[in-house]
Structures are given as C-alpha cells and as structure tokens.
Amino acid sequence: MSKSNKDACPTETALDLIGGKWKGMILYYLCSDIRRFNELTRLIPGITQRMLTKQLRDLEAHGIVHRKVYPQVPPKVEYSLTKLGKTLKPVIRELEKWGQGYLKS
Amino acid sequence: MSKSNKDACPTETALDLIGGKWKGMILYYLCSDIRRFNELTRLIPGITQRMLTKQLRDLEAHGIVHRKVYPQVPPKVEYSLTKLGKTLKPVIRELEKWGQGYLKS
DNA sequence: CTGTATCCTTATTGATACTG
DNA sequence: CAGTATCAATAAGGATACAG
Numbered sequence: 377m378s379k380s381n382k383d384a385c386p387t388e389t390a391l392d393l394i395g396g397k398w399k400g401m402i403l404y405y406l407c408s409d410i411r412r413f414n415e416l417t418r419l420i421p422g423i424t425q426r427m428l429t430k431q432l433r434d435l436e437a438h439g440i441v442h443r444k445v446y447p448q449v450p451p452k453v454e455y456s457l458t459k460l461g462k463t464l465k466p467v468i469r470e471l472e473k474w475g476q477g478y479l480k481s
Numbered sequence: 482m483s484k485s486n487k488d489a490c491p492t493e494t495a496l497d498l499i500g501g502k503w504k505g506m507i508l509y510y511l512c513s514d515i516r517r518f519n520e521l522t523r524l525i526p527g528i529t530q531r532m533l534t535k536q537l538r539d540l541e542a543h544g545i546v547h548r549k550v551y552p553q554v555p556p557k558v559e560y561s562l563t564k565l566g567k568t569l570k571p572v573i574r575e576l577e578k579w580g581q582g583y584l585k586s
Numbered sequence: 587c588t589g590t591a592t593c594c595t596t597a598t599t600g601a602t603a604c605t606g
Numbered sequence: 607c608a609g610t611a612t613c614a615a616t617a618a619g620g621a622t623a624c625a626g
Binding site (some may be wrong): 554 | 599
C-alpha cells in the first residue's frame with residue numbers, strides 16, 4: 377500500500393501484515409507449534425510451494441516469523457514465530473473465536 | 482476463495498471477511514460511530530468512491546454492515562455495524578492494539 | 587526436502603467521467 | 607450526496623517443471 381493513514385488507523389497496519397489469502401492460516405498453525413515447510417504444505421490444502429514460500433518470506437521480512445535452516449542433506453527448515461510474532465497470538469485468537477462464531481450463526 | 486479448510490481454520494474465515502485493502506479502516510471508523518458515505522470518503526484518504534462502494538457492499542452482503550437510506554433529496558445514507566458487526570469490535574480492537582505496538586517497535 | 591523459475595490467468599484497484 | 611459506468615493498470619495467485 378502506498379501511503380494511507382496508518383498512524384490514524386493501526387488496524388490497517390496489522391491487516392497489511394497478516395492479511396492476504398494464506399497468512400492467516402500459516403500464522404494459525406505457527407501459533408501452536410514450530411513447523412517445517414512440508415508440514416505446512418500438508419496442513420494448508422491447496423497452497424502451492426510458490427505461494428507458501430512467498431508468504432513465509434513476507435512474514436520473515438516483517439519480523440514475524442523466524443526461519444531456521446539446518447545445513448544438512450536432505451534440507452531441513454523450521455519455521456516459528458519470533459518474539460514479535462508471538463505477540464500476534466491474542467490477535468489470531470480473536471480472529472479465530474470470531475470466525476467460529478460466524479460459522480455457527 | 483474456492484474451498485479451503487475454513488472449518489479447520491476459522492482465522493481464515495475472519496480474514497476473508499475483514500481483510501482486503503480498505504475493510505479494516507472502514508470497520509475501524511464504523512466501530513466508533515455511524516458514518517455517512519462522504520464522511521468515510523474523507524476519513525479514508527486515497528479511497529475512491531468506487532472502492533468504498535464495493536467494500537461497503539461486501540460488508541453488507543456478509544451481514545456486518547447495515548445501510549440505511551433516507552429517501553430524500555439530496556440523498557442521505559448512513560452506514561453502521563449490525564449486531565453481527567458489533568461482535569467484531571474486540572477483533573478490531575486487538576488488531577488496533579497490535580498495530581500500535583508494531584508501529585512503535 | 588525445500589525450494590526457484592517461467593509462464594499464464596484472474597482478481598483487485600485506480601482514474602475519470604457521468605447521473606438521479 | 608451517493609453513487610455507476612467504463613476502461614486501463616497492477617497485483618495476486620496458480621500450474622508446472624526443474625534444481626541443490
């Protein structure tokens with residue numbers, strides 16, 4: 377987004393970072409555990425490797441997700457929430473609660 | 482979105498409804514008050530009439546926003562949160578809080 | 587296993603002009 | 607005031623193949 381009034385509307389800042397088609401689900405699963413690349417692929421039906429990579433890189437760039445590479449063959453990479461990422465948990469939890477309520481109504 | 486695992490991930494349901502480039506800000510302003518079309522245009526710099534209309538219609542279609550038309554000239558239309566929409570307040574509040582924290586860090 | 591690289595399609599957004 | 611209509615541009619997403 378070019379330059380909206382983020383100061384006046386922090387809501388927008390947050391949605392910029394966790395919005396998008398897949399980030400919600402990625403964060404949802406990272407909230408409960410450290411996950412590997414392939415694991416996320418399985419947990420999130422329909423996502424392609426390209427999109428998963430892209431979203432994870434995005435989250436990483438914003439300091440929300442940490443990427444830990446084990447230099448071995450075959451490769452092993454673990455994704456987890458950073459300190460900042462963990463502060464998102466209440467947000468994710470609220471979204472989750474609301475989503476559940478909405479689905480029941 | 483076609484058919485992801487919304488049941489497994491209510492977070493996604495929520496983000497589907499309140500995500501997008503402008504919905505966060507629209508909801509942010511509707512949380513605190515009833516707003517008119519032109520008022521929202523002023524409050525949200527950069528949004529076009531076309532986009533504001535589209536987003537409001539979206540929110541309306543999902544039962545989050547109520548559109549009240551006063552049959553008069555010049556026209557007057559008021560937008561407000563529905564009962565369901567009001568249940569979003571804690572969610573918006575969490576997003577807002579997190580956004581503020583993020584901006585400060 | 588964890589990605590890149592290409593190419594292509596679709597969805598979102600924007601600019602602008604116009605209307606009841 | 608509160609929108610529509612039209613057209614154009616950009617961004618997001620997807621399919622598939624390939625690589626270290």
